[in-house]
Amino acid sequence: MSRRTLTALALTAFVLPLSACGSGGDGGGSADASGRIEGDITFQTWNLRANYKDYFEGLIADFEKKYPGTHVKWVDQPAEGYADKISADAAAGTLPDVVNVSPDLLAPLAKAGLATDLDKTAAQYKKEYLPGAWDGQRIPGLPGTYAFPWYLNTGPMFYNKALFEEAGLDPDEPPTTYDELFADALRMAKQSNGRVATLGNVPTIEDFGRYGASLMNEDGTAFTFNDAKGVELLTKYKQLYDAKALDPQALTATPESTGKKFLTGAVAMNPGSALDLENFKKQAPSLYKNIGITDQISNTGHVNMYVMGLMVNATTRHTPAAIAFAHFVTDAENQMAFAKKVAIFPSTAGSLDDPYFTKEDGTDVTRVRVAAAKSLKTAVNYTPVLFSDQMKTVLRNEVAKALQGKESPKAALDNAVKACDRLLKQQG
Template sequence: MASYLTMDTKQTELTITFIKGVFTVKKGMTVLVSSIISTMLIITACSGGSGSAPKPSNDAGTNGNEGAAAAGGDINYWYPWGGDSEKWDKWRMEEFEKKNPTYKINATYVPPDGGLSNGKLVSVISGKNPPDVVISSDYASAYSLAAQGALEPMDEYLSAMGFNESDVLPSFLPLMKRDDKTYLYPQDSNVNLLYYNVAMFREAGLDPDNPPRTIEELDAAAEKLTVLNGKNVERLGFIPWIDAGDDAFLWGWVFGANFIDDKTGDVKLNDDHLSDMYNWMNKYAQKYNPEKIKSFTSGFGGAFSPDHPFFTGKVAMTVNGNWFANALSIYAPDQEYRVAAIPFPANGREKATTFGTNVFMIPKGAKNPENAMKFILFGGQPEILADNINTWRSISIYNAPSDAIKWDKENDAVYKVVREVAASPNSGHPALTPVAKEMSNELKLLRDNVIYNNKDPKPLLEEVEKKLQKEVDKKK
């Protein structure tokens, strides 16, 4: 399942690791190739649908839709993962068909993200022969499709199946909806946390029961945890831009940036929150010399590697996903660590994360949208996702704990923080815009310009905002 991934931020590819297998996709395949979509969707922007969202039934086969179960029919389904993860999804399909014997799922493997980034999905929508349902880890591209009229609203079907929005964690609702209609249905998600080494905290005179809450406390702890041998770095307390910190949007979101205007959709990068964030990163770069940090990090392994710096003691704190706890159990089983919400600055977002979310969608013109909705509700139930969640500590989108999830029953300390951060109103899905891919690329280039060339981020952000706004205007 694409939600459960590991990231080597120095590679040109992302290695995505699942409970039952591994596959790779090219780095950067996280948002839409919007130029293709803008061209092709002109043809298809006219057919309709309707839109709202259901709490999964304890009976995984019904979801309160007995009439549809009697009717049955085909469901043409596109999924993006291969290897053993494909075996998991095929198991899910088989379970659905066992519970609903009048239905037949016709599944097609469409890497890397269900056909979003390579134009395959747009092509079949334009040709009026789309699948009934698609799942993708590329939520930003999926949202762009909704914005451009390429997806069917789900509300009519959700209402008929007893969906209640109050059952869903509030932080997922903005992703699900556009113009008060529901176009995306999240399957599950990951959150990012601060991981810290307990022994190193004690050695540095820090209290592991009171991890840093604010950016100021994080910086102070990082300085105490850093070990220098003359001019050489033996250990860094913290490096803001490794692991999940390499994401273009995470730290900006924590610092309070919105990236776009929620009402108009205009690009919003010339923002003091972002300037402050890049200047904060640059303090680390200039304090320890960016080239020395680059040399120090050059030998680091990825999250599912024994050479990851948190495992080897080269870094005392890092920001990473909930699945990193599983990597620790494999590669550093004796290391005592704890997790906390990501520290935040004044005027920033407390207890916040950006989500890594898998989403279902029904393409415009789907022949069996009601059947698709039934499979969507079945496939996202905690009971169906339990095998993966119980390994990776990912979350379902529902408020209520599930007996199928062992972490809730065991009162797992890591999962408690995962749930708290996921439920926070400050957590969300930034950059829901057709230019999300371009924005991600531009912000990473800008960050490196600040860190390695000691540039003032303010004029750079102003320039990028103007550049991307022109692209947004072309798509209106």
């Protein structure tokens, strides 16, 4: 599975067709979860079959053994077009019983009354999950919690020590704040005559959050990332872009293309996960020998985390079985088993205190895992739940205009906020 899927960087969102909106403004349904656990249900995942077929088939077999009379049909959708597929199923009334969602995919489903409110139907399980993970399945403007927390992810920043050293920077003292990052990046670009960029991607909504900008008002009705901090961040990125401290191709970069530039030494820093270390070792031994590992750059003291959940369809004909299965997949035992197969982290209370996440064995892999697990205890999901895929595109386009000098950073962010607020009203 690609890093894009693992870290939920493909957190895309959509606006449900009006024909799918059924419950007004009260949010998801509160179907009766009492009764016998039986019946046929469908479980949908997001790009997981290729690498984890045995795990999920075993999980389903264990559930069906525990609850005779149940049958789980597993369907797995590709990463590409996943949001469109959910939207089409929601409109057609063919949404599976248990659905793998990110918070921004969940939001329109909850607003349309298609997500079961777990605070009403499964409140007894709340204490089993990290408070931040349970709260991460809430939707601004709606009462309730609309998905079982599943896996979490975060990752460090990798940096090329050799490139830092060539630029006269201390390879053992990487930047930890944005001010330090910008200073180091400008120096590296100057020393290399623009050959080496420190960063390969334009700022995203998460960067504005980590920088300290306010992203949204408290009641979730308007975006605010065009505040003084937001403008300051984009102004700094414009300086990097002009100095070639930000890769010239950053405007069209993808995580994969930036990763390749990091491998070849054209970019000095790149976000990633423990999975990447194995790739470095195989594909770029000279980089692996010089790899530095540090925390995400942040002015807030909190790193960014990505969250996944399992939503129970409010219109399922087998609510008890669907609730029981979603809980079974996300309980502490099964999340821990999954975490040992994939570089992700469980959302269940106490799991991050397991020796697997707290003890290093001298390898880089465990170093990354232990550091990430520790940071997750105070991590924040900076991406607003209501920040849709369309809004991400709007922000990216306006950022590009600012970097190219077509608009001032202030005008670009004002335009982005105005367009995102308009899209937000359409969601309602």
